[in-house]
Amino acid sequence: MNRPILLHTDRISKTFPGVKALDGLNLQVRKGEVHAIVGENGAGKSTLMNILSGVYAPDEGRMTFDGKEVFFKHPRQAQEAGIVMIHQELSLATNVSVMENVYIGRLKTGKLGFVRYREMEKACKELFDRIGIEGIRPDQTIEELSISQMQMVEIAKALSLEAKLLIMDEPTASLTHRETEILLGIIRELREQGVSVLYISHRMDEVFAISDQITVLRDGKYIDTLRTAETSPNEVISLMVGREISKSFKRQYGAVPSGAKPILRVEGLCAGEKVRNVDLEVYPGEIVALTGLVGAGRTELVQSIFGIDPRTAGRIRLDGREVRIRSPRDAIGLGIALLPEGRKIQGIFADMSVRENISMAGLRSFARGLMLMRKKEARAAEEYVSRLAIRTTDLEKEIKFLSGGNQQKAILARWLLTKPRLLILDEPTHGVDVGAKAEIYEIIDRLAQEGVGILLISSELPEVLTLADRILVMRSGEVAAELPVGEADQERIMKFATA
């Protein structure tokens, strides 16, 4: 592997108020290699990528790209040099069409400066075909898409630019198995063409499936670069956390007491096109997972249970009693919590503090009349920050300054704090590192043991297989199969999901 070096950083440092995000970092990326960057939440991965792609300027250090020393003042300059980045958080304009998003900043125009929509649509369609994206029309607006479809558009946009170095910051965090496979295929093809890829992910299986080299960061420092072929996930993880980790999570199955009534019973639920005649039950202490391909209607199903999307037919019973849920407010009042997917769009209050973000859904329990009891609120937030090991300098920091995984943990805390009877989780560990995932699984497990009913959507199959008691496979809005966890595996699930 003696290909020429494409990118070289020399002692790059970056400090934010209260945190040294990067500390004298050296990194070498060769031409045509897939180079994975791993590290715990808050290790500095996104910060490094933001520096490479011209979003932030480093405080110290130098960078050589393609044989020349470079200093980017603006992402556009990095793009012109051939560095393209897919950001961790979605950056699409939501009320604009897919194709305009893909070609943003370089809309195809005719002689008179009018945008040539037809040409653009054709090019966009060709791009999607080439990449293997199905089910998205170039003229749809972004807000009509699901979070994972948005992610695919984001990827397509990056691929439509001619890149020498493509940076992907957790591109698969909201993708299911099938789309992940498609993406990995594309990356392999790019590598053949001599494009280098910097690939950030918390999913070790992907990192090992795709990368040539793995660089580990910890607390803003460079730890080591390993050849993928010569290392193992365990070695990488222990380098990430800085110690041997021994315990792995194992669920404590509590048997559902016979004769127990289901906490949630859904009968004949229909909502729009996406949810058709769904029946399902969740018993106290049970974790039920919903799987399926993107677009199978999992998110729509839980959103209609929670009162976000209107239901067109069907009944919902809680503890045997029929309930009317017309808004999330009703649902919360009944003891239901929904952690939604897509934290940037549906989750975070960017300019508000970590404390305010954590307490938002349970705020009424911190109010006497209309007045807030701020001490009590701060204590509760503090408790969850330490329980979930949310990495922040203090509670009053604006949440937008937290790393992606830590934002996710804060939003999970928001819903745990409401102490629900029925907890619905839509991609709960989106962007969360390996260690924190185990912590979260333990918390979920403990809730189940306490008798909370849990409905889980996750695109990560290992997560589903470790946590769930029962797995429901959805296909085009219907429940296509139900598998007890003992009988479920990748193949059987895919068979029902696609049949």
Next chain:
Amino acid sequence: MQALVRLARQAGRQKEIPILAALLILCVVIAWMSPFFLTWQNIFNVFRQFSVIAILAVGEGLIIITGGIDLSVGALLGLMGVLGATLASLGWPAPAVFVATMAFGCAAGTLSGLLITKVRINPFIVTLGMMSVARGTSLLITGGMPISIDNGITYLGGGHIGNVPVSVIIMFIVAICGYVFTTRTLPGRNIYAIGNNERAAKLSGIPTDRMKIMVYVIMGALCALSGMIVSGTLDTAEPAAGTGYELDVIAAVVIGGASLSGGKGSIPGIVMGAAIMGVLRNGFVLLQVSAYWQVVTIGLVIIGAVAIDSIKNRSANA
């Protein structure tokens, strides 16, 4: 030591400090150019002048924090003054005039709020329409002529407690209430959440529509209060009173650190923003800047404040 770190951090987060600094610099400059600026008489004058802008800015601030806007404040102020004066001329006692005018203000706010949340019309358009409707109604009621008021209600605008004008006291009360509301109450927290991310707010169980209507109702009430103060100052209700106030008010809010994209802003900052506008206007008079230049300058100040906000936003999101 830790307490010290925390204190330093808190001070670093006080976004009002640059605004306060700007206000002080402005005062020093004007005081240096005109010795009259720092006389007691003029200081009370400045306070009285900007008290109405500050009261309105508190309401406008709440609206802008939710991500909305209200262009009708000046026109509503005029209309409310006229309505109050009309009731007074019918011989209503002052408390009744007060309550009824406040109720009119709340009703006008409810109407805007309902149009925005239930009919889903853009707040810019709704309040632009309201502005025209309110101004037209004032002219219809009065036939374009001022109504003179001979009623205790003028105490709000003309009265003094000791040396201090009542309107200034009202301003402080409104500001303190606004401060407590935004920092210590449940609905206050909710309006920031709505301005930050309305969808996430709804998913967190916040009754977003109700909260949005509420801020327009508060605005309506504050317009009524201001209308009575302005007409009380001169013992006359002018149908044209408050013309153009929306600009000063929105400028005060933006200078005070709120963002037109919502979710940000503090009441102390907003009141200081109003003070900056008041001092600026007073300075123009003292320094005998021509009225035409005043108009131009105020426009530039507004554009400048919004530009700073948008540049700040851009660098934060980059």
